[in-house]
Amino acid sequence: MYANYEDIQETFDDFVNKVGGESRNIKKYVRRNYVKDNSGFPREGAYFGLIKEGEEPSGGYHDLSLVVFLSNEQEDKDDRCMVALVFGSLGYRDDYDIAALPGTKRLFMNLGLNDIFIKNDFTDIQSRDGFKDFCEAKDNLYPADDGAERIPETLRNAFKKYENVIMVASLFSPHNEDETKKKLGKFIAAYANMRSWPSNKEQRKVVNELIHNSKNDEIDEEREIEKLRQLVEVRKYVVLQGAPGTGKTRMAKKITEGKKVFFTQFHAETTYSDFIYGIRPIVSKEKQNQQDHLEYEEVKGVFVRSIIEAKKAQDNAKELNKSPDEVYLIIDEINRANLSNVLGPIFYLFEPTMHESEVTIEVCPRLSLSKLPDNLRVIATMNTADKSLGGIDFALRRRFAWYTMVPHSIKADAGYEFCEEAFIDMEDIFYKYASDEELNLMPGQAYYIIADNSVELEERLRYEVMPLIKEYLAEGFLIRARDSFISYFKKWIKEEMYK
Structure with missing residues (x-):
């Protein structure tokens, strides 16, 4: 393989030119090679790559570089190469802020590659544990029955001095042209983006196409609705969480279209009496002496009303020998209330796999349950941006399934x-x-x-x-x-x- 490494370099250089690595014949990088033409594969291992503009062509260098480590196995099937983002031997000079930005790591996370190592902290130049685990991982790209090692010896020799400072890495077979182009193209595009190389519309287009950044892909709303319907069907109790404007309440209503739905919105003053059951005083006039007379009436909260409706649907279905209709309760802004006070003892009943038990909870007079009706579904929404609100304790988190709705591009409705x-x-x-x-x-x-x-x-x-x-x-x-x-x-x- 080593005799043909020029093919990989040619592919590499072609991508570098397409993403703006050179402008008006001025290179925005310094090229480094540790390969020896016609001299055999170096004992220490061969590599080539790019370092930041302004660095020296040899010796130690600063900041983040893009490197391709080469192998030289006796059989083509045993060859592996590694493309990597590597920290320079002289430390950070200009790139510390870039390395510390969360977006730099996200840039490589969004490359859409399964077999990739990404260091958790790009400012960490000491540990190699994560990279070591990557090298020793079960190989899904190259099945073990082909007799090849995931990391052949000649490749390991090439990168072994850099294990602590490899920030991102992915393997590819140099004899698989499509895989080689895919891995090199994505890494070079990410590096160009990080360095702000693209200077015109065409170069930016190439970078975006190579990265194929999924964060800007439109989400198929109908598919998401169906996915959530299935989740609610299986888990019964689901919280839709996300930033303001991500369509949580709208999605809850879409899921429940055509169903029997109860709706409530929690706030800081919501109480057990509001949500479940309470007693309300009323003042009336006695007919004979027309004096004020204080009486009390019971008030069933939305939760009790939804339970009663679900049990009624069960009874009707039993008479007709069919499955009962599902009843939905939507709780908007669930984390705005003090949930311990609002839920009280019924907290115990929110268990999607609960069977009839010996423990019975008195929800209100004339209504005691050992489990919630099987046809009752609860969908809650939670605004993750509202940091002034109360949190959700771990016990309640365990009882609900949590679905995060993220901001995303959409196709707007007509008009x-x-x-x-x-x-x-x-x-x-x-x-x-x-x-x-x-x-x-x-x-x-x-x-x-x-x-x-x-x-x-x-x-x-x-x-x-x-x-x-x-x-x-x-x-x-x-x-x-x-x-x-x-x-x-x-x-x-x-x-x-x-x-």
Whole structure:
């Protein structure tokens, strides 16, 4: 194989040129080679790659580089190459901020490759445990019965001095042309994106096509609805969680179309009496002396009413010898209330696999249950951006299935427009700067669905999105993205965030 390594280099260089690695005959990188033409494979192993513009052509170097490590096995089937993002031997000089950005890791996570190692912390240059596990993993790409090692000796010799500083890596067979082009193309496109190489529309198009970044793919709503219907059918109790504008309540209503539905929205003052059962005082006049008379009446909450309806459906179905109709309870903003106080002892009944037991819970007078009706389904929604609200304890989390709804591009309904460019610009800021937790704060696609005129988009951004972003910044979220947000609103509404 080693005698033909030029073919891999030619493919590599072709991709580098297509994604903007050179502009006006000026290279935006320094090329490094440790290969010896006509001299045999180096005992230490061969590799080639790119280091940052301004570094020396030999010796130690700084920052992040893109490297292809080569192998030289006696039989072609045993050859493996590795393409990797590698930390320079002289440490970080200009790339520390890039390495520390969550978006840099996400860039490689979104390459759509199954057999890939991605270090959890790109600023960690000490540990190699994760990379060691990757090298020793069961090989799904190259079945063991072909007699090949996952990491052949000649390849291991090439990268063994760099195991601590390999940030991202993936294997490919150099004799599989399609696989070679796929792996090299994706890594080079990601590196070009990280380095901001593309300088024209065509280069950006090539980068996007090579990365095939799934975060911007439209989600098939009908398929998602069906997926959630199946989840609700099996698990019975489901929470739809996500950032504002991701369509949680809308999705809950879509799932339950044509069904018997009870709806409630929790808030900070919601009580057990509101949701389940309570006693309410009423004042009436006595007929004879017309004096005020205090009486009490029982009030069945939405939860009790949904249980009664579900049991009624069961009884009717039993008489007709058929399956009972399902009854749905939608609880909007479930984490706005103090759930321990609201649920009380019925908390025990939220168990999707519960069978009849000896434990009976008195839900209210004349209604005691050892399990909830099998045909009762509960769908709750939770806004992950509302950090001022109470959390959900682990015991309740175990009883519900959790489905995260993420912001995504959509096809708007007739008469409406989805402002995709403005949405993607906002999405790019969050993917670059947001931590995993902060990613849950991204404004959803609903903010970018407007009637067919640009004025409405400007109003949405000015009076809804910008105040939300300013609140995030005031709470200490996404601080590093502050300048990017300022530039975003200058571009889209020509207004300063701070005056």
